[in-house]
Amino acid sequence: xxxxxxxxxxxxxxxxxxxxxxxxxxxxxxxxxxxxxxxxxxxxxxxxxxxxxxxxxxxxxxxxxxxxxxxxxxxxxxxxxxxxxxxxxxxxxxxxxxxxxxxxxxxxxxxxxxxxxxxxxxxxxxxxxxxxxxxxxxxxxxxxxxxxxxxxxxxxxxxxxxxxxxxxxxxxxxxxxxxxxxxxxxxxxxxxxxxxxxxxxxxxxxxxxxxxxxxxxxxxxxxxxxxxxxxxxxxxxxxxxxxxxxxxxxxxxxxxxxxxxxxxxxxxxxxxxxxxxxxxxxxxxxxxxxxxxxxxxxxxxxxxxxxxxxxxxxxxxxxxxxxxxxxxxxxxxxxxxxxxxxxxxxxxxxxxxxxxxxxxxxxxxxxxxxxxxxxxxxxxxxxxxxxxxxxxxxxxxxxxxxxxxxxxxxxxxxxxxxxxxxxxxxxxxxxxxxxxxxxxxxxxxxxxxxxxxxxxxxxxxxxxxxxxxxxxxxxxxxxxxxxxxxxxxxxxxxxxxxxxxxxxxxxxxxxxxxxxxxxxxxxxxxxxxxxxxxxxxxxxxxxxxxxxxxxxxxxxxxxxxxxxxxxxxxxxx
Amino acid sequence: xxxxxxxxxxxxxxxxxxxxxxxxxxxxxxxxxxxxxxxxxxxxxxxxxxxxxxxxxxxxxxxxxxxxxxxxxxxxxxxxxxxxxxxxxxxxxxxxxxxxxxxxxxxxxxxxxxxxxxxxxxxxxxxxxxxxxxxxxxxxxxxxxxxxxxxxxxxxxxxxxxxxxxxxxxxxxxxxxxxxxxxxxxxxxxxxxxxxxxxxxxxxxxxxxxxxxxxxxxxxxxxxxxxxxxxxxxxxxxxxxxxxxxxxxxxxxxxxxxxxxxxxxxxxxxxxxxxxxxxxxxxxxxxxxxxxxxxxxxxxxxxxxxxxxxxxxxxxxxxxxxxxxxxxxxxxxxxxxxxxxxxxxxxxxxxxxx
Numbered sequence: 001x002x003x004x005x006x007x008x009x010x011x012x013x014x015x016x017x018x019x020x021x022x023x024x025x026x027x028x029x030x031x032x033x034x035x036x037x038x039x040x041x042x043x044x045x046x047x048x049x050x051x052x053x054x055x056x057x058x059x060x061x062x063x064x065x066x067x068x069x070x071x072x073x074x075x076x077x078x079x080x081x082x083x084x085x086x087x088x089x090x091x092x093x094x095x096x097x098x099x100x101x102x103x104x105x106x107x108x109x110x111x112x113x114x115x116x117x118x119x120x121x122x123x124x125x126x127x128x129x130x131x132x133x134x135x136x137x138x139x140x141x142x143x144x145x146x147x148x149x150x151x152x153x154x155x156x157x158x159x160x161x162x163x164x165x166x167x168x169x170x171x172x173x174x175x176x177x178x179x180x181x182x183x184x185x186x187x188x189x190x191x192x193x194x195x196x197x198x199x200x201x202x203x204x205x206x207x208x209x210x211x212x213x214x215x216x217x218x219x220x221x222x223x224x225x226x227x228x229x230x231x232x233x234x235x236x237x238x239x240x241x242x243x244x245x246x247x248x249x250x251x252x253x254x255x256x257x258x259x260x261x262x263x264x265x266x267x268x269x270x271x272x273x274x275x276x277x278x279x280x281x282x283x284x285x286x287x288x289x290x291x292x293x294x295x296x297x298x299x300x301x302x303x304x305x306x307x308x309x310x311x312x313x314x315x316x317x318x319x320x321x322x323x324x325x326x327x328x329x330x331x332x333x334x335x336x337x338x339x340x341x342x343x344x345x346x347x348x349x350x351x352x353x354x355x356x357x358x359x360x361x362x363x364x365x366x367x368x369x370x371x372x373x374x375x376x377x378x379x380x381x382x383x384x385x386x387x388x389x390x391x392x393x394x395x396x397x398x399x400x401x402x403x404x405x406x407x408x409x410x411x412x413x414x415x416x417x418x419x420x421x422x423x424x425x426x427x428x429x430x431x432x433x434x435x436x437x438x439x440x441x442x443x444x445x446x447x448x449x450x451x452x453x454x455x456x457x458x459x460x461x462x463x464x465x466x467x468x469x470x471x472x473x474x475x476x477x478x479x480x481x482x483x484x485x486x487x488x489x490x491x492x493x494x495x496x497x498x499x500x501x502x503x504x505x506x507x508x509x510x511x512x513x514x515x516x517x518x519x520x521x522x523x524x525x526x527x528x529x530x531x532x533x534x535x536x537x538x539x540x541x542x543x544x545x546x547x548x549x550x551x552x553x554x555x556x557x558x559x560x561x562x563x564x565x566x567x568x569x570x571x572x573x
Numbered sequence: 574x575x576x577x578x579x580x581x582x583x584x585x586x587x588x589x590x591x592x593x594x595x596x597x598x599x600x601x602x603x604x605x606x607x608x609x610x611x612x613x614x615x616x617x618x619x620x621x622x623x624x625x626x627x628x629x630x631x632x633x634x635x636x637x638x639x640x641x642x643x644x645x646x647x648x649x650x651x652x653x654x655x656x657x658x659x660x661x662x663x664x665x666x667x668x669x670x671x672x673x674x675x676x677x678x679x680x681x682x683x684x685x686x687x688x689x690x691x692x693x694x695x696x697x698x699x700x701x702x703x704x705x706x707x708x709x710x711x712x713x714x715x716x717x718x719x720x721x722x723x724x725x726x727x728x729x730x731x732x733x734x735x736x737x738x739x740x741x742x743x744x745x746x747x748x749x750x751x752x753x754x755x756x757x758x759x760x761x762x763x764x765x766x767x768x769x770x771x772x773x774x775x776x777x778x779x780x781x782x783x784x785x786x787x788x789x790x791x792x793x794x795x796x797x798x799x800x801x802x803x804x805x806x807x808x809x810x811x812x813x814x815x816x817x818x819x820x821x822x823x824x825x826x827x828x829x830x831x832x833x834x835x836x837x838x839x840x841x842x843x844x845x846x847x848x849x850x851x852x853x854x855x856x857x858x859x860x861x862x863x864x865x866x867x868x869x870x871x872x873x874x875x876x877x878x879x880x881x882x883x884x885x886x887x888x889x890x891x892x893x894x895x896x897x898x899x900x901x902x903x904x905x906x907x908x909x910x911x912x913x914x915x916x917x918x919x920x921x922x923x924x925x926x927x
Contacts, residue, residue, distance in 0.1 A: 134809040239793050255663040359636045361653045427671040435673040518654045518675045534800030
């Protein structure tokens with residue numbers, strides 16, 4: 001990041017450099033996108049029904065156990081999930097990235113599979129597996145323990161919710177840590193070994209400190225995900241008999257909607273997030289962790305020798321929980337006349353599939369809307385994140401710091417709250433977008449922007465600006481330099497980001513549930529509605545269809561020719 | 574011939590009339606002239622090619638109804654938006670306040686919803702011919718804004734694999750027995766109109782102490798009243814504390830191990846009126862759907878395959894099913910529900926913690 005400010009380079013060319021106007025335009029779009037809904041939220045949080053300033057909303061919130069209990073529950077869920085995610089993801093990513101364990105690529109692909117699984121779908125699948133009486137695993141357990149044995153697992157519990165959330169949040173940590181380990185220079189470890197450090201010393205003094213920032217960042221993301229997640233709690237918390245912050249906020253929309261309280265309830269979540277992000281900076285900020293230079297050799301792989309297969313066994317055992325068991329349960333439910341009875345050749349039925357694709361009148365519309373939204377959000381979002389990442393890493397225009405902050409800010413806003421903010425913003429002139437796909441596009445864009453921006457910013461930092469500068473010295477405009485030099489180098493990151501956003505749209509339920517109308521229904525909402533009525537088999541069919549679409553799209557996009565390596569697919573994804 | 578039958582059946586139907594008044598008669602009623610299904614209406618409806626039906630009916634049941642309409646009038650497709658009635662109510666409000674008129678026809682499990690909808694001027698008066706001829710007056714909105722399409726119950730039920738008939742609960746009071754702790758499932762009045770109506774009737778008949786004691790029984794809480802029968806048939810819980818009786822009847826007929834119980838205190842009864850929105854984007858298709866929905870043929874078909882009850886005087890109960898007159902019913906009172914909705918939501922949330 002030691003860069004000359006490119007704007008000081010002599011510019012006496014007659015051609016107009018369009019870069020600045022274009023960049024300012026993007027900056028303006030970003031400001032509008034983020035600040036409009038957040039401002040409306042702030043207005044609602046600090047005013048009463050007649051929009052007179054008041055703090056009453058917060059008094060109501062913090063004096064009422066109906067709100068304090070969910071806040072505490074959410075804190076417990078978020079902290080525990082974050083810890084579990086780190087404990088599971090760290091060894092997994094080390095094994096995949098730094099050892100000679102067999103099947104490393106397969107394990108990476110399976111982690112992707114758990115990332116692609118929407119948390120609400122995972123929650124339904126785990127209902128099929130671990131509902132205390134009808135769950136497949138509990139049925140299996142009772143075969144051995146006797147008919148009247150207590151349930152082995154109860155998914156309708158705080159533990160159950162933490163477990164399911166961890167299952168579908170740990171990939172975030174895994175990806176970050178695996179990336180860090182992948183790019184860690186082997187020479188540093190070699191040097192330690194040459195200087196007499198044994199394996200443990202090397203790990204303690206070199207590997208762990210270098211991987212620490214990624215792990216801390218991962219823990220933070222896991223915490224935020226678990227805190228703002230709506231899908232899994234929406235499906236499991238009600239039967240479990242408690243609320244989390246997000247389900248509580250959702251219940252505030254019940255008629256008559258209490259939007260002021262919903263907005264106010266978001267404020268503690270927002271403050272906590274900002275505090276955590278600052279804490280992370282404080283913790284890591286003063287040390288240099290720059291390891292990317294391209295001049296180092298590939299990291300050494302640790303030889304596990306006879307532990308190789310045990311390590312693979314461990315990975316597969318971990319992946320049983322987010323992938324193998326849930327997918328098995330969904331497939332079984334899709335073909336079974338009774339969602340939690342094991343299907344046999346004689347009971348196998350296509351009825352559920354026929355129902356979903358020929359009788360269920362919302363299927364086609366929801367499929368179409370979801371694919372349109374996924375593709376367009378991914379395309380626009382990647383473009384937007386690309387420009388912002390460029391502006392902030394190359395410090396091209398004044399106020400780039402603010403842009404970077406704005407692009408990260410939505411991470412602090414739970415999707416459901418952002419949904420309210422967008423609803424308040426786009427149901428009144430000048431932007432009347434509610435009832436159209438546009439408002440969902442804006443929601444998905446905003447929600448996915450922070451991670452897209454982070455990824456592309458990371459990608460930009462790895463490309464030294466001297467390459468662009470060389471091009472500009474040779475007479476190219478900034479846009480030409482970007483197109484000819486930077487863009488090809490970024491391809492891998494861009495494609496990964498596109499896929500990431502597409503998957504993010506498929507996973508999104510919390511904002512969609514506030515913003516959809518009958519004509520703008522998406523798959524996640526349809527699945528939520530089906531769950532409300534207890535139509536588990538239909539959910540299984542739709543969920544599998546959804547996963548097939550996601551995988552097909554991700555694979556197709558990755559087929560776009562690019563110069564990067566195939567292994568980069570998961571790097572940022 | 575028809576008329577003769579109808580008079581007798583109307584008298585028979587008056588047994589149900591005594592149960593309560595879904596729609597009170599005002600001093601001056603101004604319902605529009607009854608409308609028959611004419612070729613003109615069908616042609617106009619076909620031009621609109623879609624009808625959007627907001628409904629809380631169990632999804633497989635609702636979709637089957639939609640398919641029947643599509644077969645009767647090829648070229649018009651039915652888009653069904655299924656959610657719990659309380660959620661539909663919230664959605665309609667959210668959409669209308671933003672000037673979005675997406676819904677054509679609505680069938681709610683909470684008859685009280687039609688009171689504020691009518692007050693807001695959101696409903697279109699429309700009286701199908703069959704409704705004028707064969708539906709009892711107090712199940713018709715006097716100004717023609719809605720008519721009770723279906724009548725059903727929220728009963729107790731049990732899973733026959735898990736509970737012996739002799740041990741099964743016979744009354745709501747039985748559900749408070751400690752032996753059912755952790756073994757029951759029920760719907761939620763903030764999601765389901767059926768459960769909202771049921772909770773109102775239970776509070777009126779048994780008082781809040783009943784629900785307070787029930788809430789200590791570690792009841793599994795689901796959202797829609799269509800879900801408890803399914804959880805019961807999966808064996809997830811042994812006893813259903815409330816939920817759609819028709820779901821139980823249909824599952825039982827399909828060979829699932831479930832059995833309804835009609836509690837000795839009386840069974841909560843729910844009216845599901847249907848109305849057309851004034852801002853319907855497909856007004857003719859909506860009228861055709863409303864008229865078709867209340868013909869004798871449709872109502873008979875509906876009763877036969879959904880296990881619910883019809884108020885159409887010429888509809889015959891399906892053989893082998895329990896007659897409404899054989900069940901002790903609780904009285905309906907939508908106006909009472911409307912007045913108590915907020916109290917029910919608040920107190921219920923406090924008791925059951927969700």
